[in-house]
Amino acid sequence: MQVGELLAGLDLATRASAERPYTIVNFVASADGHAAFQGRSRWLSDDADRELFHGLREHVDAVMAGTGTLRTERYGRLVRDPERRRRRAESGLSPDPVACIISRSGVVPTDIPLFADPDSLVVVFAPGELDTSNLAAQVEVVRLDPGELTLTTMMRRLRSDFGVRTLLCEGGPILFGALLREDLVDELFLSIAPKLTGGGSAPAITAGAELSELRVLSLVWALELHGALYLRYSTTS
Numbered sequence: 001m002q003v004g005e006l007l008a009g010l011d012l013a014t015r016a017s018a019e020r021p022y023t024i025v026n027f028v029a030s031a032d033g034h035a036a037f038q039g040r041s042r043w044l045s046d047d048a049d050r051e052l053f054h055g056l057r058e059h060v061d062a063v064m065a066g067t068g069t070l071r072t073e074r075y076g077r078l079v080r081d082p083e084r085r086r087r088r089a090e091s092g093l094s095p096d097p098v099a100c101i102i103s104r105s106g107v108v109p110t111d112i113p114l115f116a117d118p119d120s121l122v123v124v125f126a127p128g129e130l131d132t133s134n135l136a137a138q139v140e141v142v143r144l145d146p147g148e149l150t151l152t153t154m155m156r157r158l159r160s161d162f163g164v165r166t167l168l169c170e171g172g173p174i175l176f177g178a179l180l181r182e183d184l185v186d187e188l189f190l191s192i193a194p195k196l197t198g199g200g201s202a203p204a205i206t207a208g209a210e211l212s213e214l215r216v217l218s219l220v221w222a223l224e225l226h227g228a229l230y231l232r233y234s235t236t237s
């Protein structure tokens, strides 16, 4: 069984509620539990993990990443492969998923390639306006007062105002921790790379305050390929 075959049967949209998108999170971690090596996740990844990463993007209405991750990984157009865009359109999705960003500071990295791509729709939730005058991407800014600027509100607006049924969060650890604390995660796709970082300052896949109680996961599938594990967990036990 290959990653592509596993993802072919994903039917996430039917699981969305009226309140918020069905939300999946994708991470790769080293065998010693770190989410990056030398500041980047790409050193932990391999071909099958990349297939999973791009395959998940193919199946969702929107993709979200924290501003830290957008900056470090220099995000561009989310689905670059025309064949994947064709498959999305064939299955009733828009060719490009919506890119979704939330920022409390209002400091959004508009210099990344994503904002220079005219085919990308980027929805930014922020406390103030954003200068979009020199950006080629279609950018919609949802201004929320600081007290209202929560992930729960963002999710509700994505569902009601932008028709987002399925949302893929690609990290990073600060954003994932915050999503868990607001109880907004339905599934975790976790790749365990057969690699050791040996320590260092890279975080685990979650960061921030500890949860008030342990979140227990149910294993949906586990695939082993070339020593790496590709795990799909549901957060409902």
Ligand SMILES: NC(=O)c1ccc[n+]([C@@H]2O[C@H](COP(=O)([O-])OP(=O)(O)OC[C@H]3O[C@@H](n4cnc5c(N)ncnc54)[C@H](OP(=O)(O)O)[C@@H]3O)[C@@H](O)[C@H]2O)c1
Pocket (backbone or CB within 6 Å): 026, 027, 028, 029, 034, 035, 036, 039, 040, 041, 044, 065, 066, 067, 068, 069, 070, 072, 073, 102, 103, 104, 105, 106, 107, 108, 149, 150, 151, 170, 171, 172, 173, 174, 175, 176, 178, 207
């Ligand atoms: N292993 C993996 O699969 C993986 C995946 C992704 C990232 N990474 C690694 O993780 C590192 C970056 O992650 P990170 O944890 O530093 O940053 P991050 O989670 O990508 O982004 C954090 C930022 O997102 C915004 N944010 C998060 N929670 C929010 C909330 N509740 N409300 C409003 N805004 C919120 C804030 O932006 P403002 O500061 O603008 O307010 C916050 O500073 C990089 O080294 C990257 O390579 C690894």
